Amino acid sequence: MSDTRPIGVFDSGLGGLTVVRELFRLMPGERIVYLGDTARCPYGGRSEETIRTFGLQDAQLLMEMDIKLLVAACNTVSSVALDYIERNVRDTPVVGVVLPGARAATQRTAERKVGVIGTAATIRAGAYTRAIQTLDPSIAVFGKACPLFVPLVEEGLLDHEITRLAVQHYLQELLENGTDCIILGCTHYPLLIKAIQEFVGVRTHLVDSALWTAKEVQNILMALGALSPERSGGLTGSRFMVTDYAARFKELAAAFLGAGLTSIELVELEKLTKQCAAEALQ
Amino acid sequence: MSDTRPIGVFDSGLGGLTVVRELFRLMPGERIVYLGDTARCPYGGRSEETIRTFGLQDAQLLMEMDIKLLVAACNTVSSVALDYIERNVRDTPVVGVVLPGARAATQRTAERKVGVIGTAATIRAGAYTRAIQTLDPSIAVFGKACPLFVPLVEEGLLDHEITRLAVQHYLQELLENGTDCIILGCTHYPLLIKAIQEFVGVRTHLVDSALWTAKEVQNILMALGALSPERSGGLTGSRFMVTDYAARFKELAAAFLGAGLTSIELVELEKLTKQCAAEALQ
Secondary structure: OOOOOOEEEEEOOOOOHHHHHHHHHHOOOOOEEEEEOOOOOOOOOOOHHHHHHHHHHHHHHHHOOOOOEEEEOOHHHHHHOHHHHHHHOOOOOEEEOHHHHHHHHHOOOOOOEEEEEEOHHHHHHOHHHHHHHHHOOOOEEEEEEOOOHHHHHHOOOOOOHHHHHHHHHHHHHHHHOOOOEEEEOOOOHHHHHHHHHHHHOOOOEEEEHHHHHHHHHHHHHHHHOOOOOOOOOHHHHOEEEEOOOHHHHHHHHHHHHOOOOOOOEEOOHHHHHHHHHHHHHO | OOOOOOEEEEEOOOOOHHHHHHHHHHOOOOOEEEEEOOOOOOOOOOOHHHHHHHHHHHHHHHHOOOOOEEEEOOHHHHHHOHHHHHHHOOOOOEEEOHHHHHHHHHOOOOOOEEEEEEOHHHHHHOHHHHHHHHHOOOOEEEEEEOOOHHHHHHOOOOOOHHHHHHHHHHHHHHHHOOOOEEEEOOOOHHHHHHHHHHHHOOOOEEEEHHHHHHHHHHHHHHHHOOOOOOOOOHHHHOEEEEOOOHHHHHHHHHHHHOOOOOOOEEOOHHHHHHHHHHHHHO
8 A cells, every 4th residue: 555645744934844854854755745824923922712723724725735644843733723623634644743752752751851842832832741741640841932942043043152042041940950851842943953952961862843743654654554655755746835925935944954945835825714704605 | 173082003013012102101191092913923024915914904903993193113014015004094194113213313323324123024125224315315224134132022031141142143243334323123122222222332323213203193293283182191091902812912011111001902803804805705
């Protein structure tokens, strides 16, 4: 059995490209359709209701493209809206970024103390804490919101004194709490992994949610016999869509994806909303 | 002649409250209706078309509340969409934050070299440069986008080493260019005025767009004989609306406004969009 249909991946912006990179690394035969909702990015500070609405709109657009599996590569959506999307997207497996990262962390903490860093909304939602404590109630979880990390990454200040100070500002407390494993609970954060590892030291495990999400996708597709038999998938056979301003997305994509994008399509989710409203009136 | 109707003020988020603060300071008899489009904030990185659409929706919501003057307290909207809004909002004066700041700067630069700092979109749009060079073509304008400033303000790191480094990172170049006057072209930036002034030194004038916008509003209302005769306006008689998640807005409002808000209303602009779509179908 095999399935040549693409994997759908969405994020509020371009952070989800770190998940795409790991998917390509693990499964070079797979094709991706990616949606970055750059017109409404970031989802981080928004209400749960808004996040659910936006996440479902993203999912529905990808579902129209005959995908075999859907990845919510957005920590905010995965934290507060994954169940909601799963209920509305039937017959297609949905993978979020929270559970894979949480599972990897429980297997790596010797001290039974895990730190989670992410946007304010991800930390406030507490989905990583719930996921870890469901897997192992004996593990203490310390969440820390790091709102400066996304703009630092997007400014390209990956190796800069400002970033080192920001890392110290946010992570000092986690070290003082004795955590020996920290989940990078935001798809932007893998780009800061060097600065973070330097500060926390090599004895602290950093769990990259993007990597573990890609492994989860691989496991599911393998179990379903739905891996693509194609010899070459990757960038060539994939599509990348954004809802606003493709130029900036293109500028930054190379850093996230490890390769430049030649073609980025602009799509309209608002139109989708209006169409739904119009249909509802008929 | 007098006019007791409120002044309408909108911004993509809560930055516009620095303008409200200056309006209250100059004209304590005035009432304000404020709209912060927090559901779609920030406008900074979006396309011009999207910014025009969002700005007009904001304006229309306030126009329904019988205001006597409309302030676009958002630098992004003022930079790229003010003409568009003026054309669509007839018979009501519209004031943006760009021209008042530009005018004040031309009067303050002895070296004829003005720096402008703001979001990426504001700097890219170049509206301050055009406004200054229309007023005085002999003035050289140096724009510098400072994307870290907004998250630093919202993190409350007003007096922190990270902020001092970020100020240096962005403003060093403006000093090297010989600017003796810098426009704070983002409504969040007045909260960083101390850190900025410390770095640039007392000989560099900082032009606070919020202050000069409030003065412009006062001048127009005076010319129209439309100042409010009431003895007390201010917070008590004013309304504050947001499109998403009022709790965070409330948390931060005190820092921007210099006073806490007791009541913040949640309004829906999306519904407005759907209503328009529905009406168009009839």
